[in-house]
Amino acid sequence: MAKGTQGTSSSIEMNHVFCFTIALMLTLQAQSAHPQITLVDQHKTSYVIHHAMDAPETAKLAALELQQTIQKSTGVLLTIASEPMTTPAIRVVSDGKLPHDGFEIRSAGSDIVIAGNDELISARPDTWFLPSHGTLFGAMEFLERYVGVRWLFPGELGEDVPHHETLRVAITEPIRGAPAFAARQLAGVGESDPGASLRRKTAIEWMKRQRLTNALHPFLTGYGHSWDDYLKPADMEAHPEWKSSNGEAVRKGKVVFFCTTAPGLVELFAKRVIETMDRNPTREMSSISPTDGGGFCLCERCSKLVTTDPHGKKNHAVAILTFYKQVAEIIERERPGRRLGGFVYYNYQYPPPEAPKLPDNLSLCWAPLNYYGYGLLKPLYRAEFEVVMKRWCEITPHFYYHNYSTWMRSYHGAPLPVSIDILKRELPAAARNKAWGARMIGTNAWGANAPINYLVAKQLWNAQLDVSATLDEWLQRAYGPGWKHMRQMYDELDARMLAHKEAQSPIYNGGQYEANEPVIKAIYAPLFASMEHHYRQTLAQCTKDTQRQRLAMLGDNLIQLYHALRKASLIADDGKSIFHRDDTAFATFLKEMESTMSLHSDGQGLDHGPIWKDQYGGP
Numbered sequence: 001m002a003k004g005t006q007g008t009s010s011s012i013e014m015n016h017v018f019c020f021t022i023a024l025m026l027t028l029q030a031q032s033a034h035p036q037i038t039l040v041d042q043h044k045t046s047y048v049i050h051h052a053m054d055a056p057e058t059a060k061l062a063a064l065e066l067q068q069t070i071q072k073s074t075g076v077l078l079t080i081a082s083e084p085m086t087t088p089a090i091r092v093v094s095d096g097k098l099p100h101d102g103f104e105i106r107s108a109g110s111d112i113v114i115a116g117n118d119e120l121i122s123a124r125p126d127t128w129f130l131p132s133h134g135t136l137f138g139a140m141e142f143l144e145r146y147v148g149v150r151w152l153f154p155g156e157l158g159e160d161v162p163h164h165e166t167l168r169v170a171i172t173e174p175i176r177g178a179p180a181f182a183a184r185q186l187a188g189v190g191e192s193d194p195g196a197s198l199r200r201k202t203a204i205e206w207m208k209r210q211r212l213t214n215a216l217h218p219f220l221t222g223y224g225h226s227w228d229d230y231l232k233p234a235d236m237e238a239h240p241e242w243k244s245s246n247g248e249a250v251r252k253g254k255v256v257f258f259c260t261t262a263p264g265l266v267e268l269f270a271k272r273v274i275e276t277m278d279r280n281p282t283r284e285m286s287s288i289s290p291t292d293g294g295g296f297c298l299c300e301r302c303s304k305l306v307t308t309d310p311h312g313k314k315n316h317a318v319a320i321l322t323f324y325k326q327v328a329e330i331i332e333r334e335r336p337g338r339r340l341g342g343f344v345y346y347n348y349q350y351p352p353p354e355a356p357k358l359p360d361n362l363s364l365c366w367a368p369l370n371y372y373g374y375g376l377l378k379p380l381y382r383a384e385f386e387v388v389m390k391r392w393c394e395i396t397p398h399f400y401y402h403n404y405s406t407w408m409r410s411y412h413g414a415p416l417p418v419s420i421d422i423l424k425r426e427l428p429a430a431a432r433n434k435a436w437g438a439r440m441i442g443t444n445a446w447g448a449n450a451p452i453n454y455l456v457a458k459q460l461w462n463a464q465l466d467v468s469a470t471l472d473e474w475l476q477r478a479y480g481p482g483w484k485h486m487r488q489m490y491d492e493l494d495a496r497m498l499a500h501k502e503a504q505s506p507i508y509n510g511g512q513y514e515a516n517e518p519v520i521k522a523i524y525a526p527l528f529a530s531m532e533h534h535y536r537q538t539l540a541q542c543t544k545d546t547q548r549q550r551l552a553m554l555g556d557n558l559i560q561l562y563h564a565l566r567k568a569s570l571i572a573d574d575g576k577s578i579f580h581r582d583d584t585a586f587a588t589f590l591k592e593m594e595s596t597m598s599l600h601s602d603g604q605g606l607d608h609g610p611i612w613k614d615q616y617g618g619p
């Protein structure tokens with residue numbers, strides 16, 4: 001470089017030009033590979049939403065969801081079209097090559113493509129013939145990811161839809177999604193309220209947006225207690241030798257228990273199952289689960305099928321599995337392709353050391369009673385949990401997980417702990433063990449428990465979800481800038497419940513999934529002042545009416561809880577609490593609450609009497 005400075009100077013200039021060119025090329029390249037699409041520009045759009053003329057209902061529903069939510073966000077109504085056209089479009093495309101319920105969001109020139117598997121009867125064995133709704137779930141992903149929408153809880157107040165004057169979408173690479181479980185159910189959130197209640201309608205809408213199977217197919221699975229559906233009192237009279245050794249065959253006009261090894265019984269039972277199937281040709285699954293209560297036969301034959309569970313209790317699993325196997329083999333022969341469901345629960349919740357080989361038309365639903373009501377916080381159960389689950393997965397080809405794990409019967413407005421610990425543990429384990437489906441229990445007291453319902457619903461789709469970060473996001477979206485106080489409240493509830501469960505007997509009893517006196521004394525009475533502090537702090541920082549209204553829904557529960565604590569003399573009644581109401585004001589409050597979604601509501605109304613001692617026995 002003899003020419004020294006000049007050369008250097010010129011080189012610098014050249015380098016500038018060169019760098020600029022390279023940068024421009026890279027930018028252009030980036031733009032052509034993944035352009036930023038301007039869907040709405042200052043309240044205007046050239047886009048339509050397009051689906052094929054003969055698109056399945058799912059794709060049409062997806063288009064409608066996109067249209068409505070984009071309008072809420074931008075004020076712009078995109079037309080839904082099905083004629084061939086060259087206008088830029090969000091194209092909703094059904095594609096059976098994608099995974100069950102799966103989708104792909106990609107850009108194609110100036111178009112956005114939301115492709116999904118919409119096959120109503122999938123031939124893929126891993127899905128076990130569940131209808132698929134990929135484009136709908138792809139639309140939900142698009143709205144959450146690119147429009148920033150969150151459906152925090154049912155109804156308009158639960159919708160957090162950011163406002164966009166201009167909506168730009170940058171799809172840097174195709175976004176693919178598919179669920180952790182083929183069958184995803186969340187129950188107890190108001191979806192089965194009688195009639196056409198607002199709670200029911202909005203709960204089902206919300207469930208659909210959370211991609212839950214039972215929003216669209218409420219009867220897809222069948223595991224309920226059903227022995228009395230098939231055998232009738234007259235059958236037991238005709239066959240006195242079928243009676244269970246405990247002598248109880250019929251209760252209130254219904255068959256409860258019988259000897260599962262009695263000659264001839266299985267054949268008649270299976271015949272009745274077949275008749276029921278024939279009467280209900282569209283029923284997706286028929287349950288053959290025993291009556292609740294576990295009063296099984298201990299005759300000489302049945303006793304040979306009884307083992308001992310890991311906690312020293314009688315285990316009837318071999319007897320029940322043998323019964324399931326015999327019935328299922330007859331159904332497999334007589335009605336091939338029809339599905340059966342059976343519980344493994346109560347005194348048959350633990351897998352036996354040697355299990356009979358089960359036919360492929362039977363799905364076992366593990367309902368581990370021991371782990372109900374935060375039981376999974378007990379060290380003994382925590383340690384055994386995945387080992388037991390894994391073993392059940394080896395026994396049944398279609399394992400279905402069902403738990404009331406982050407649930408308690410809570411009728412006094414006590415907000416339930418989220419239990420990050422349990423959430424991190426259970427559905428991820430079910431997904432690792434390739435469960436076919438799961439049914440989790442939420443609550444319809446949305447004002448207090450919306451975060452649990454939300455987290456469990458999200459985990460049913462994505463078992464790897466970061467539950468702690470998602471809880472933070474939910475609280476922030478719902479309650480605004482003071483949300484960290486609410487997180488502190490939930491963390492305090494979690495810590496108290498953990499300590500309470502660790503101190504409880506390691507062996508289960510029926511009172512352990514109740515927000516009863518011991519739980520109220522251990523958790524809610526000592527925490528109430530702190531809960532109120534967090535509530536006031538959050539309220540003081542709210543910047544929007546929607547945040548205040550959502551917080552007030554939690555407040556409604558705290559009014560109810562305060563009342564229950566006051567009546568039980570478990571709280572200092574100094575009149576300083578913002579949740580204090582005298583008896584007259586409380587009665588008026590309850591009346592006003594009747595048509596809201598805040599408090600626990602069932603056929604027994606909102607007031608369930610004083611805090612109960614052990615198991616709930618009604619108001």
Ligand SMILES: [Zn+2]
Pocket residue numbers: 244245258259260261262297298299300301302303
């Ligand atoms: Zn017997």
